[in-house]
Amino acid sequence: MMMEFTLWDIIRNLLFAMRWTLALSLVALGGGAIFTLVLLTLRLTCGARVNRAISLYVNLFQGTPILMQLFLVFFAFPLVGIEVSPWTAASVCLILYASAYLLDIWYSAVRSLPRGQWEACRVLGLSFPQTMRHVVMPQAIRLAAAPSVGFIVQLIKNTSLTSVIGFEEMTKVGMVLTNATFEPFKIYGLLALGYFLLCFPLSRLARRLEGSSR
């Protein structure tokens, strides 16, 4: 079936789908940030065995294609008798993926603070949560801001891969539109523009933050 699509129809459909790209990015970022904080606390307070397990997780997610991770999460749920939607699989996978990178960024920011600060806090009688909240976090956040924003750009771009497991975000809708209109040059060009409009301001922000933290 060949349908007539005006330029505005194409843009409207892509913009509509951009909401799902954004929603997935926000869920992955929010969930990823929470999970990273849990892992970060474990890493700072637990022994060598927990640390080894965490760095195994980080290495596995950083050393394998995110497309494989998506497939594995998508097909792992049915193995234990749970059918999940592409949205759930994509969210779970991208949260795990985001944490593997954010933990690296945040942990090295926390570690780069002088040891003396931790010791001073202990001498002052601050608990671990108090030390984190009042001393470590305010400084670590400034150090980690630029690379974290840079990672958000990677995260937004990688949501495009969820089209492969059937999640209807911007790339998937672009593929469907191309099949309906046979205008791949125009549609994939507009699709690239859509991602560019999301990512370029963030890249600029990351660069500005990088400049100001020095």
Next chain:
Amino acid sequence: MATYVLNFQGLADYAQHFASGLALTAELAVAATAGGVALGIIGGIVRNGRKNLLYKIWTAYVELFRNTPFLVQLFFIFFGLPELGIHLSAEPAALLALIVNLGAYITEIVRAAIAVTPKGQWEAARVLGLSKWQAYRKVVLPPAIRKVYPAIVGQCVLVMLGSAVISQISCEDLTYAASYTQSITFLSFESYMAATVLYLLLAVIMRHAMLGLGKVLFRGN
């Protein structure tokens, strides 16, 4: 809840597919690395030069490719370019996409490395009577690239892992082998797990090979 026993033996008949897929992924990784790093070094020099038209075009290229998904770049090159009369079959299209994508990232890495070269090095090169290109080749580039070499290696490995999506334009790479195998055997999880392990192995080998190569290349610097 049903218990499921993983059946990796069911993949044995398809080992040949995985092997040839792995070979294509590895070949493309080597070619993309060579092309992307070469492109990136040229880009790093252009982005440190005079702000002429070439500089502006290269800046636009870098921003465009760093701020859009590889999958979309791949689709644009494979499906979109034929509308302009540029027809590429799947593998050349994939390789082109990998090279230009990697080239954009390496450009920024090399640009930053060249930008922090101490002024004295340039002056010394000029005093010695070296031309601008000789200065780049013999004085500025070797230590600059050496400094950011680990970042270059990291980016090359990331692009190899990202190449998994070229299966979407039916390049018969490692991911394609897994997708093909699971479409016949229905052993989806096992097929993708096998491919994932092979990717991980390839990433480790690639990282070590490149770091080893770096030790040879930068000997005496």
